[in-house]
Amino acid sequence: MDAADTLDELAQEAVAWRRHIHQNPELLFDLPNTSAFVAEKLRAFGCDEVVTGIAQSGVVAVVKGSRGPGRTIALRADMDALPMSEQTNLPHASKVDGMMHACGHDGHTAMLLAAARHLAAARDFAGTVVLVFQPAEEGGAGGRVMIEEGLLERFGIDEVYGMHNQPGLAVGSFAIRPGPLMAAGDRFMVTLRGRGGHAASPHETPDPVLASAHLVTALQSIASRYADPFDPVVVSVTHLAAGSASALNVIPASVLLGGTIRTINPETRTAVEARFRAIVAASAKLLDIEADIDWRPGYPVTVNDPEMTRHALKAARSVVGTDAVDDDCPRIMGSEDFSYMLEKRPGSFIWLGNGATAGLHHPAYDFNDAAILHGLRYWSALVEQRLG
Structure with missing residues (x-):
């Protein structure tokens, strides 16, 4: 049996793991069953070390090459799902109400498990591969928590690599670029406070609804004019809550709005936050409203x-050919x-083609099992490239 046949068969086995997950x-850090499944597989594969409990539910495995010492590289997959209801009607659809793998972390985990099995069996490299199975990518900053708990120093990691599926990108293709690849994503909530009053007498009470209308429009000037x-x-107001449909003759005392920037x-990120705060303050002052800002810093820019x-x-090119990789x-x-x-x-982060599927975070999304072999081959080729 040659190496290609081995990876083909391993990819087919990984499909079953993916569908089980x-x-x-x-969700988030609460991954007892997923973490146990991953750790059990890694131990069965014969990894040199399997550590659990990092960032509560993270799992890390170590595979040492047979060619002696060398650099240490980390390959990372995320494990958590999203608080969404699945609408795929597939035989392997989620069994848990209100939760689904709508971003493909099930596929990422299965591919890295397959890579772990292959590497632990072959070990034809110099150095060490650290396989990182991370919790809480979907809003919990699990990667940051793992770093804060000493992941990089504890395992002597020199380089880090990640991979994510991409709907719309053909199966059997990859995409990447040096430098900034993905944006920083900050969140905000703003509470606009008036006094409340009768809709027939708007002159007697500051109107936070009117202030919110001004604010939503004014915030768009950040991208278009600042x-x-x-x-x-990109500035998006995605949440607006005010008043009651059962009391349409009442000017509410407050309005809550929120969104993302x-x-x-990085310099623009800092400047945009300052401009955001200035616009909120000015919009509130214009209509005699008080404003409270809850600024929630999100993930930083992803820089390759x-x-x-x-x-x-x-x-990637060794796996699918030059024409199938967008650089x-x-x-x-x-x-x-x-x-x-x-x-x-x-390190670097690369996109893996998921084909013509529903988009990420969509209730009809499903990871494309046909992509598993390409992801497995990429991980194997990357280890050979860096440690071979």
Whole structure:
């Protein structure tokens, strides 16, 4: 049996693992069943070390090469699902109400498990591979928590690599770019406070609803009139709550609005926050309203190291050919907490084609099992590229 046949068969086995994880989704740091499943597999594969409990439910495995010492590289997958109800009607659909793997973390975990099995069996490299199974990517900053608990120092990690599926990108293809790949994503909640009163007498009470209308419009000036048009900024107000449909003759005492701000440039991120605060204060003052801001810093910009990106490119091209790898893909204004690892160690993050599926975070989304073999081959080629 040659290596290609081995990986083909291993990818087919990984499909079953992926579907098991998909049927049993768990959220954020609360991943007892997923973590136990992953740790059990890693121990059965014969990894040199399997550590659990990092960032509550994270799992880390170590595989040492047979060719002696060398650098240590980390391969990372995320494990958590989303608080959504699945609408795929597939045989392997989620068995848990209100939870589903709508971002493909089930596939990421299965591919890295398959890579762990292959590497533990072959060990044809010099150095060490650390396989990181991370909790709480979906809003919990699990990657940051793992770093704070000493992940990088404890395992002597020199480089870090991540991979994420991408709907719309053909199966059997990859996409990557050096430098900024994904945006920083900050969140905000603003409470506008008046006094409340009768809708027939608006002159007697400051109106937070009117103030909110001004504010939603004014905030769009940040991207359209304050930011350099060649420096991407996206401001989205996604939540607005005020009053009651059963009391339409009442001017409410307060309005709550919230949303996200996404930036690529760290300096722009700081400047945009300052501009946001100034606009909120000015909009409130204009209509005699009080304003409270709850600013919630999110994940930083995901920045690919140029040299590590070249290594990732070489590995991807060895798997699917040069024409199937986009080396200058568009930046995406979504955010990703692998960015915390890339702030501390050189590395890269690559997109894996998921085909013409529903988009990420959509209730009809499902990870494409046909992508597993390509992801497995990429991880194997990357280890060979960096440690072979």
